[in-house]
Amino acid sequence: MKTTSADATINTQPRAPEPAKTGTGTRVIDLGDSVTIGGLRVAIMAGPCAIETVDQLQAVADSVKKTGASILRGGVYKMRTAPQSFQGLGEKAFKMAADICRKTGLKFVTEAVDEQSLDLVDQHADMIQIGTRNMHNSALLKRAGKCKKPVLLKRGFSATIEEFLLAADYILQGGNTRVILCERGIRTFNTYSRYTLDLNLVPALRERTPLPVMVDVSHGTGKRTMVPPMALAAIACGADGVMMEVHHAPDEALSDGAQSLAIEDFETLVPRMRSVAEAIGRTL
Amino acid sequence: MKTTSADATINTQPRAPEPAKTGTGTRVIDLGDSVTIGGLRVAIMAGPCAIETVDQLQAVADSVKKTGASILRGGVYKMRTAPQSFQGLGEKAFKMAADICRKTGLKFVTEAVDEQSLDLVDQHADMIQIGTRNMHNSALLKRAGKCKKPVLLKRGFSATIEEFLLAADYILQGGNTRVILCERGIRTFNTYSRYTLDLNLVPALRERTPLPVMVDVSHGTGKRTMVPPMALAAIACGADGVMMEVHHAPDEALSDGAQSLAIEDFETLVPRMRSVAEAIGRTL
Amino acid sequence: MKTTSADATINTQPRAPEPAKTGTGTRVIDLGDSVTIGGLRVAIMAGPCAIETVDQLQAVADSVKKTGASILRGGVYKMRTAPQSFQGLGEKAFKMAADICRKTGLKFVTEAVDEQSLDLVDQHADMIQIGTRNMHNSALLKRAGKCKKPVLLKRGFSATIEEFLLAADYILQGGNTRVILCERGIRTFNTYSRYTLDLNLVPALRERTPLPVMVDVSHGTGKRTMVPPMALAAIACGADGVMMEVHHAPDEALSDGAQSLAIEDFETLVPRMRSVAEAIGRTL
Amino acid sequence: MKTTSADATINTQPRAPEPAKTGTGTRVIDLGDSVTIGGLRVAIMAGPCAIETVDQLQAVADSVKKTGASILRGGVYKMRTAPQSFQGLGEKAFKMAADICRKTGLKFVTEAVDEQSLDLVDQHADMIQIGTRNMHNSALLKRAGKCKKPVLLKRGFSATIEEFLLAADYILQGGNTRVILCERGIRTFNTYSRYTLDLNLVPALRERTPLPVMVDVSHGTGKRTMVPPMALAAIACGADGVMMEVHHAPDEALSDGAQSLAIEDFETLVPRMRSVAEAIGRTL
Secondary structure, three states: OOOOOOOOOOOOOOOOOOHHHOOOOOOOEEEEOOEEEOOOEOEEEEEOOEOOOHHHHHHHHHHHHHHOOOEEEOEOOOOOOOOOOOOOOOOHHHHHHHHHHHHHOOEEEEEEOOHHHHHHHHHHOOEEEEOHHHOOOHHHHHHHOOOOOOEEEEOOOOOOHHHHHHHHHHHHOOOOOOEEEEEOOEOOOOOOOOOEOOOOHHHHHHHHOOOOEEEEOOOOOOOHHHHHHHHHHHHHOOOOEEEEEEEOOHHHOOOOHHHOEEHHHHHHHHHHHHHHHHHOOOEO | OOOOOOOOOOOOOOOOOOHHHOOOOOOOEEEEOOEEEOOOEOEEEEEOOEOOOHHHHHHHHHHHHHHOOOEEEOEOOOOOOOOOOOOOOOOHHHHHHHHHHHHHOOEEEEEEOOHHHHHHHHHHOOEEEEOHHHOOOHHHHHHHOOOOOOEEEEOOOOOOHHHHHHHHHHHHOOOOOOEEEEEOOEOOOOOOOOOEOOOOHHHHHHHHOOOOEEEEOOOOOOOHHHHHHHHHHHHHOOOOEEEEEEEOOHHHOOOOHHHOEEHHHHHHHHHHHHHHHHHOOOEO | OOOOOOOOOOOOOOOOOOHHHOOOOOOOEEEEOOEEEOOOEOEEEEEOOEOOOHHHHHHHHHHHHHHOOOEEEOEOOOOOOOOOOOOOOOOHHHHHHHHHHHHHOOEEEEEEOOHHHHHHHHHHOOEEEEOHHHOOOHHHHHHHOOOOOOEEEEOOOOOOHHHHHHHHHHHHHOOOOOEEEEEOOEOOOOOOOOOEOOOOHHHHHHHHOOOOEEEEOOOOOOOHHHHHHHHHHHHHOOOOEEEEEEEOOHHHOOOOHHHOEEHHHHHHHHHHHHHHHHHOOOEO | OOOOOOOOOOOOOOOOOOHHHOOOOOOOEEEEOOEEEOOOEOEEEEEOOEOOOHHHHHHHHHHHHHHOOOEEEOEOOOOOOOOOOOOOOOOHHHHHHHHHHHHHOOEEEEEEOOHHHHHHHHHHOOEEEEOHHHOOOHHHHHHHOOOOOOEEEEOOOOOOHHHHHHHHHHHHHOOOOOEEEEEOOEOOOOOOOOOEOOOOHHHHHHHHOOOOEEEEOOOOOOOHHHHHHHHHHHHHOOOOEEEEEEEOOHHHOOOOHHHOEEHHHHHHHHHHHHHHHHHOOOEO
16 A cells, blocks of 8 residues: 555655654644653553453552553443453443542543444543554544544554554544554464564554554553563653553453553553663653 | 473463563573673674675674674575575685684674584584574474584574474474574564564563573564664563674675664664663663 | 354364255345345355446346346445545445346345444345454444344454354344355465465354355455456355455456456356356255 | 576466366376376375374275375374474385385375485385475475475465475476475464465466466364365365375374374265366366
């Protein structure tokens, strides 16, 4: 695919040997209250896969706040492969998240799974997530282009880089220029990890678009023990942000417990992410 | 994986949230003269894809030495997909490498492409590389198990982690316990990169084997501009070493020029690799 | 796969060496006027990728009718990767198709690309197609479970067999039991074909579900010259139907011309498909 | 890769809609005694994965002979992923096979796993098989180019079509023009089958080379129940031969029992393969 809109692409740089400076030159997405994605500061989005209870969300939010991270994630609606799996608390979770974010000053991102939920997420959250299973859903992408909140677009788990940029184009052409791209693992022959985290994509996107690039290290590995090393790697190769699942009791999580960090592991990890960020000339 | 020798595997650790310490606990492979792979110090192997001339090899060796890296790589024999491609200088390249290593104090690693060349590499080099296309060649692996030099075993580009560990077992069971595993990219649907670098494998191998783990960031990306960020990422996620192609005139290289770093880019990169290594508690 | 509804799965048969009889035992989907999918008769669905003009659709419909095939396909709405690509004629194409089907006695299948078009397709077509990019769209699948027309569900191009059957479950659990599964090619490292046609899936689905199984040999190959041999192969391995794109002037098609058969090639192919169907004990 | 030797490639035909005639135009490989591969007659190669006992081999050979198939396969040397797996009987199996072939008039094909066994297979068998794990082993391919027996070259399980043709070139350039190409399944994200059988490759190779093309439906599926339908599909899409594993007691086989047909299932299958061959204008 040769043609993408001017908005989503920039000229390819034949030599760009300075990933430490990748924070500069990208579009900065401002979520308000000094929370940004795309500048020198690496953003951290952490929280439970699905919002289950107030206590659960509060425990994680306190940890996110304490470590200096800025964005709380948590599923209100869940897009599940099997119809009998837990599909999320729905609207009442918005109020839980709003209360907690008001108290802590965190920003809130959650996934819109269809057109109805998109409008509600646009209304109640600070950033709209479009999930991997909807990256090819052009009807939803077009509608996200009319939303007022920034959109965190996850890569389809078998999408090429061209398809990913064209999906972003659907949103950008609708007038919403605040799009963040998120690598989250691709499907390969590997079975030792849930998906194969394609970190090559980070510098490759950097050469092709000014949009900020994040990495979801929880889905990209599927295993708790692989989350910390890959979070450090994501920062080292130039990601503008890292997303991960954190749960106060991972082994009891209603979804994705195997890939969720315990709170104490998250609190050990963040300072180490900060060290790597500083080693390449960024902050966290 | 059902059965691998005790030598190649250790019990899986359910929680290992401290990749900064991955250097400890792995087997240390000693190449002599204080050059080791597998300890706290991250090893760098750099050099041309194929040895072409004395001047070429000398220029790269000087740079490797100057930056503080310790191992020179360079193809003596080349295993090429097409019969008409350049197949390497053969034996006379051994003398070039030996002369240069004597002067600089560097160690030399090169690939054995068949049984005949294996014996010669074992005799003339400091470490034997078994390439991705031979990872499934059990006859060659068995013979490598009888060699006296350490073996750098590259992952087959579609090998599972179990197949990779079993290939190592072929060598270990022959009595050669000095094996280093090297991720070098896998074949996926991606075409924007030559291969998809599977960095998840680094922590996954760490949980399964005490053998040191390296990453070849040149083949794993196939593009010069992606080498520096991925070299930093490889160190951040716990690799014990990084291998990369460096050429004094990449655009004139007889093979793999597109993925070779220019010497000046290599010299800019190494201090940044050192910063990341130090950020996670290692040296370089 | 751990849990799917009883409706979608049957016990695995350890030995089923008689694919010639695969027509028996599957659920027969009746489209009316003696047009069925799932019995001994192999169904053929042919037509243009997108409906462009009345003349185009009429020319293909005449050919489909003349060869003895029974179902006309043609895109009313197109789900395109790029926002600037042709997105289909929309509602006015329904009338074209309805007029032609009334005259010829053919049945009409077309794709629903979102919730709005789903309701219109359910109203105007004889069968609803859910495309590969929507196989993971559970909101759309649930709504299709409430439709009155049969659903042709295409496999997501990277969906596992378990995910495919679970997607069917979303429809079946809504009460719509008339679901046809369609293999259409998966994404692999191959680039010589557009997708890799996974014909193994035909017998594998046969062991797991009574739902009829079709094969889209146009998307599954992406190349006109590969369509005839793969259409024969699909029948030989037990498919209950074959879908293919046919155009009166493939090189001028607004989409997917490279994989569309010319009408004369289609008319040469159908008798050969009939011979293979008869060789395995079926009709066409 | 653009350049392959004239020997391995012919000009691409833009339209080749007559797979029933694929038997014509390909190079005919003559094994002697009227046994050929590449003409109108579809060849069947059947036998155990590994030769275990005289009785085992005799039972299968009798069945192969009785059904009208012409080539007996059976592993003398086995290339196994794990060092502790059964590695074949070695040389004494040659005598078993020779005795049985003399009595039955069958031809014998077996795999060469390294340079030593290559010379022995060239001496004792009627056709040399180079396995999937050696397709990239250029040293072995070069040596096979000097052998006097025809070579059955299996596709590497992640080899592109270009790499496959270039591997054949290594043999052809050595002077051995009797090469048969064999698709045997590729590695994809699928886990329901052992490999994904890439039948698209059959017509794709037909457009690119005059070399005969076979399909190994045992490795290409990995499951006994999928072997019969895929054998029929392989013939339908134009394969010049089909290879499959047959065992007198599959559940007791020392290797690959899960994908081996029982003798009675093989005897049921062959007449059905004959029907499909005749439906497309070939014989068996």
